[in-house]
Amino acid sequence: MLILIRAVIGRDLRLAMRRQADIVAAMFFFIIVVSLFPLGVGPDPEQLRRLAPGVLWVAALLATMLSLPRLFADDHRDGTLEQLALAPQPLGLIVLGKVIAHWLVAGLPLVLLAPVLGIQFDLTSDALLVLTLSLLIGTPALSGIGAIGAALTLGVRGGGVLLSLLVLPLYIPVLIFGAGAVDATVTGLGPQAHLSLLGALALAGVFFAPWPTAAALRVALE
Amino acid sequence: MLEAVQLECVRGERTLFAGVSFRLGDGEMLYLQGKNGSGKTSLLRMLCGLAPAASGEIRWRNEPIDQLGDEFRSELCYLGHHNAIKDELTPLENLLSSARLAQESLDEDAALEALERVGLLGRADLACRYLSQGQKRRAALARLVHEKRALWVLDEPYVTLDKAAIAVVAGLVGAHLQRGGLAVLTTHQTVAVPAGAVRELWLGADDATQARFQLTRC
Numbered sequence: 001m002l003i004l005i006r007a008v009i010g011r012d013l014r015l016a017m018r019r020q021a022d023i024v025a026a027m028f029f030f031i032i033v034v035s036l037f038p039l040g041v042g043p044d045p046e047q048l049r050r051l052a053p054g055v056l057w058v059a060a061l062l063a064t065m066l067s068l069p070r071l072f073a074d075d076h077r078d079g080t081l082e083q084l085a086l087a088p089q090p091l092g093l094i095v096l097g098k099v100i101a102h103w104l105v106a107g108l109p110l111v112l113l114a115p116v117l118g119i120q121f122d123l124t125s126d127a128l129l130v131l132t133l134s135l136l137i138g139t140p141a142l143s144g145i146g147a148i149g150a151a152l153t154l155g156v157r158g159g160g161v162l163l164s165l166l167v168l169p170l171y172i173p174v175l176i177f178g179a180g181a182v183d184a185t186v187t188g189l190g191p192q193a194h195l196s197l198l199g200a201l202a203l204a205g206v207f208f209a210p211w212p213t214a215a216a217l218r219v220a221l222e
Numbered sequence: 223m224l225e226a227v228q229l230e231c232v233r234g235e236r237t238l239f240a241g242v243s244f245r246l247g248d249g250e251m252l253y254l255q256g257k258n259g260s261g262k263t264s265l266l267r268m269l270c271g272l273a274p275a276a277s278g279e280i281r282w283r284n285e286p287i288d289q290l291g292d293e294f295r296s297e298l299c300y301l302g303h304h305n306a307i308k309d310e311l312t313p314l315e316n317l318l319s320s321a322r323l324a325q326e327s328l329d330e331d332a333a334l335e336a337l338e339r340v341g342l343l344g345r346a347d348l349a350c351r352y353l354s355q356g357q358k359r360r361a362a363l364a365r366l367v368h369e370k371r372a373l374w375v376l377d378e379p380y381v382t383l384d385k386a387a388i389a390v391v392a393g394l395v396g397a398h399l400q401r402g403g404l405a406v407l408t409t410h411q412t413v414a415v416p417a418g419a420v421r422e423l424w425l426g427a428d429d430a431t432q433a434r435f436q437l438t439r440c
Contacts, residue, residue: 007322014319018310018349079304086270087324088296094323222273 004089008097009104015074016105022067027109030063034117045122052121053131053182060110060135061171064142067106068167069160071098071150072217085221091214095151099143099206099213107139123186130185130195137198138178144205145170151216174201223247224269224373224404229278231264238264239425242278246406249399251418254408256425262408263303265425266377269406270300282373299371301379305362309351313342313361316350320365328368336367340390355382363387366394374398376407388413 016023037055038048075081084094114135118128149167153159181194223246230240238261246252254262267273269280271287271294280287287294307316314333321328337346340360350358359382366374374395380388392413395405399418 004323004325007319007325011319011323014315015308015310077304078308079302079306080308082272082300082302082304083306083320084323085272086295086298086300088292089325090292 001089001093004087004093005097005100008094009101012098012101013104016101022070023105023109026063026066026106027113029066030059030110030113031117033059033062035120038120048121049123049127049186052118052123052127053179053186055121056114056118056131056182057135057138057175057179060114060139061142061168061175063110064106064139064146065164065167067102068146068150069153069163071102071147072154072220073150073159076154076220081217082221085218091217092210095147095210095213095217096206099140099147099210102147103140103143107135107143111135111139123182127182127185130191131182134178134181134191134195134198137195137202138174141174141198141202141205142171144202144207144209145174147213148209148216151213151220154217154220174198174205177201223281223283224406225281225284226269227279227281229265229268229280230276231261231268232276233261233264237276240277242423242425244421244423246404246421247419248402248404249418250404251395251399251415251420252404252406253420253422254406254425255410255422260426262425263377266300266302266375266406266408270298270375271295272300297372298375299365299369299373300375300377301362301365302377305358307350307358307361310349312345312347312349313337313353313364314346316361317364326368332368333364336364337361339367339394340364340387356384356387359383360387363391363394366391366398369398372403374403374405374407376405378408378410380409380411380413392416 034056037051041047041051072081075084085091087094111132115128115132118131123131146167149163152166153163156162177194177198181191181198184194185191225245227243229242231238242265244252254265256262264273268275282290282294306320311319314337317333317336318328318330334343334346337343340363342357342360342364345353345357350361353361363379379391383391392415396416396418398405399415
């Protein structure tokens with residue numbers, strides 16, 4: 001079981017390395033969107049500190065969305081998805097591997113960039129730490145939930161827009177608790193409660209989402 | 223043994239075929255024929271369990287395949303219309319990664335030997351995006367060289383291949399039948415397979431819902 005998941009992750013990471021433009025594009029999107037806000041709303045440190053959690057989290061959601069349409073689309077187009085569906089193991093496990101690989105490629109870079117970008121918003125070191133931690137806990141949930149949407153819109157014309165409409169509302173709880181954790185740190189309340197709830201969402205997202213995703217993929221293949 | 227009972231395929235409002243039945247024993251090959259759009263690919267996908275039949279049943283060793291699930295899939299090798307190879311990877315990497323995903327043990331020497339059989343040894347380290355259509359098809363078919371699963375379902379395996387490659391693939395199918403394996407394949411070319419009994423199934427032979435099934439050569 002673990003061997004299978006590792007094989008899927010290994011394959012997807014290798015493919016991502018051969019196609020680095022996608023990863024770099026999503027990272028630059030994140031950097032630019034976050035950097036536009038201080039330029040747009042002015043240099044008042046107090047205001048920027050208040051805006052920071054929401055801005056960074058919304059930008060992270062949108063950057064994750066960018067890479068979601070291709071999560072299954074390439075495999076669908078070249079017939080690999082059929083082969084994966086015909087493997088004698090549960091398709092859910094294969095999807096779990098793909099979700100983990102997607103997080104490593106699309107989520108982890110955002111986590112690593114966030115503290116650097118947070119400095120633009122004059123966040124304290126405590127708040128930067130909680131921001132990074134909240135993204136570290138929350139972004140796996142984004143990959144997991146996003147996979148359901150990516151599978152449901154597979155092969156649909158104009159699927160990209162539909163995918164955003166489907167998935168972004170589902171991201172709302174992650175956004176609330178993720179940005180809330182940083183907010184709570186900035187205002188002096190502890191972030192623990194928010195982070196715990198975020199952790200619960202991430203666990204549910206990563207370990208339960210692959211099964212409906214697998215069901216949606218089987219429907220898409222029919 | 224693979225058995226199909228009264229299969230029916232409906233696409234939208236149209237019935238592509240109905241009442242398709244056949245039985246295929248060990249060491250036998252089913253040669254599926256019919257015009258474009260007669261439902262050959264749909265039938266193959268049904269046999270793999272990728273698409274459900276509108277009515278009818280498919281049995282593998284006397285049990286319905288949807289009840290067997292993973293047990294059936296572990297004996298099935300399907301090669302579809304698409305090559306299922308990644309343009310970014312080399313033929314060697316494609317072969318190794320598809321074996322790993324199917325949880326088969328295939329070492330690099332065996333993989334290189336397979337590529338040699340299909341005439342791709344000189345291209346083993348070149349990303350598949352630089353290969354021609356025929357070479358991509360060869361890279362996909364290299365999987366068959368060490369394939370030990372009992373049922374092969376091949377959709378147009380010979381398309382885009384040159385004569386030499388067709389002979390190699392026909393040889394692989396023949397060897398598979400000789401080991402007691404089963405094969406179902408569609409093609410518009412008549413290619414003699416060196417060994418095994420060949421059955422033919424015509425889809426849409428007389429009218430859209432008629433199928434003809436016969437044993438042509440033993």
